[in-house]
Amino acid sequence: MNSEKNNIDMSNVINKLFEGDCLEYMKKIPDGSVDMILCDLPYGMTQNKWDSYIPLDELWKQYNRVIKPNGAIVLTSNGVFTAKLILSQPNIYKYKWVWEKSKPTNFLNAKxxxxxxxxDVCIFYKKQPTYHPQMTKGEPYDKGIRKNQLSGNYGDFEPVHVASDGDRYPTDVIYIKTAESEGAVLHPTQKPIELGRYMVRTYTNPGDIVLDNTFGSGSFLVAALMEGRNFIGIEKNEDVALFKKEEIDYIDVAKRRLFLAWEGLDKKTRKYIKEENLIAEFKER
Known part of the structure; x- marks a missing residue:
């Protein structure tokens, strides 16, 4: 066992929100206990204190400890931060998705x-994780009998029937509307719940545990809950400049969003959720 590991039972951290430094709180999570890490880390692209880099060496020390051997680490990123993130752990970096947004930014420099x-959404793992490709519908086709170019060498091909019922495997470019399409935007870097749901469906199974160690307004936690996954949430909850610079308690924001999501879940989805801690969180609102 890792010497840093605290003797905390997973039942005491599942479906709970923790306020504080993620590098300290993650030390309380048992080794190899998390199925997926889904996180929108600070990119360090602004001068705001809340957008400051988390030291990547220390972060990966905890990520690699808490993730299961076949768990996926899924991190949003952009620009220089994407490069830094990939180069910070090149041995387990596998590929990235390109999230095409519905609304562009950078209007101040448009000329x-x-x-x-x-x-970007960067994917890291040690061993092949759960992978459920999110199929889309296209036109069915039947091209008849063709040569299977993967079946032989030097022109020795086997015949294969090439046909499709219309299901299409995903490419690494996905279009998902930005957060304002889902309602109030409560954080300056708020990600859409639907982006989180897509990733959760792709890399986990119902009942799995998803960690977001900088959850902000809670979009990825809500995504996990809506897909029947349990979660662990950590947020420093520092003051964030937003609109008129009003003070926002992101622990409370996330609880409210989770409560609304829980109220909308059907029994089939709820059966995968460990309710006790979640209900206790709601009672503290």
């Missing part, structure tokens, strides 16, 4: 640079 309309 000098192209508008920004995508962000």
């Amino acid at each position: 000098k640079q192209p508008l920004r309309k995508h962000e």
